[in-house]
Amino acid sequence: MRIAVYLAHPDPASFNRALFDAVTDQLRELAVDVIAHDLYAEGFEPLLGAADTETVAGVPTTDDLVRRYQDELPHIDALVFIHPNWWGMPPAILSGWIQRVLTPAVAYKLDDAAGAPTGLLHAKRALILNTSDTPLERERDIFGDPLQQIWSACVLPYIGVQDIRRTVFRTVTDSTADTRTTWLHEARDLATALVADS
Numbered sequence: 001m002r003i004a005v006y007l008a009h010p011d012p013a014s015f016n017r018a019l020f021d022a023v024t025d026q027l028r029e030l031a032v033d034v035i036a037h038d039l040y041a042e043g044f045e046p047l048l049g050a051a052d053t054e055t056v057a058g059v060p061t062t063d064d065l066v067r068r069y070q071d072e073l074p075h076i077d078a079l080v081f082i083h084p085n086w087w088g089m090p091p092a093i094l095s096g097w098i099q100r101v102l103t104p105a106v107a108y109k110l111d112d113a114a115g116a117p118t119g120l121l122h123a124k125r126a127l128i129l130n131t132s133d134t135p136l137e138r139e140r141d142i143f144g145d146p147l148q149q150i151w152s153a154c155v156l157p158y159i160g161v162q163d164i165r166r167t168v169f170r171t172v173t174d175s176t177a178d179t180r181t182t183w184l185h186e187a188r189d190l191a192t193a194l195v196a197d198s
Contacts (some may be wrong), residue, residue, distance in 0.1 A: 001195060002033040004076045004123075008083035008094035010040045015172055015180060019129050019187050020082050026188040030195050035072055039093045046096020061100075069101045078125040078194055079161065081151075083140075085168070087134040088146035098155055107159040119160015127158050127194050128166040130185060133173045164195075165190065 009016035018039070029032045044065055051062060061067050071100050083090045090098075104110065108117045128151050132139065139145050152164050167190060169175075169183045 001077045002035065003078045003080060003194070004037065004072060005025055005080040005096070006082065006097070006099075007036075007038045008081070008091045009039070010091075010093075012041070013172045015086075015169070015183075016084055016131055017174075018180070018184060019131075019169075020191040022184045022187045023080055023127075023129070026191040027195065030192065032195055034075065037069070039097060044093060044097060046100070047095045048096060048099045058091045058161055062101075063100070066100050069097070070106045073106065074122055075103075076121070076123045078127070079123050079156075080127045080129070080191070081192070082129045083131075084135065084172075085130050085147055089150070090147070102155070102159055102194045119158060121160045124161055125163040125194060125197070126151075126165065127190055128164070129190070130133055130166065130168045131172045132168050132170040134170065139168075139170075150186070165194070183190065 005020065005027070005058075007016060008022040009020075011017065017038075020036070024034050024036045040063065045063070061070070081090075081094065083094050089095065102108070105120075106122055108119050110116065111118055128147075130147055147168075148166060151166060156164050167186070175183075
């Protein structure tokens with residue numbers, strides 16, 4: 001089994017990085033072929049430029065890193081995304097990754113004039129791990145949990161992912177070391193379940 005894990009956080013000492021390390025370590029212990037990407041460390045350029053709009057029209061990308069990510073996608077069995085909740089959105093680097101990497105003919109195709117998509121990815125399962133400093137009730141009742149909508153309604157079903165699992169660790173800023181240790185164990189368990197349910 002091959003699983004791609006994507007981290008979108010600029011601080012290598014962040015709790016997001018700790019989650020990334022815990023998940024990738026757990027998957028490797030389970031003999032999973034892990035493709036691990038720290039988007040900031042890899043220097044991914046998130047800005048969608050004119051060349052990317054040509055790619056949408058069917059012209060291959062000239063960005064080597066984008067091509068590398070795209071070439072990996074057909075061989076992945078599951079996806080893991082780890083990122084903070086910033087203004088109800090993923091960090092700009094991950095939004096740019098979605099826009100530049102998950103392009104037509106790579107991740108989906110549109111079947112008709114109404115824009116109904118057919119997902120092209122082999123991966124049918126995804127795990128999203130978010131960190132947040134917003135209490136659950138405020139996130140759900142006031143904001144409507146926009147990250148849930150982004151991942152479960154907009155992005156992942158569009159590319160063919162059917163089994164979408166999301167866990168939010170909150171609130172991070174005032175969490176204790178013991179709480180974070182518990183969360184890291186939970187992240188390992190979630191990674192194990194992702195493999196066990198395949």
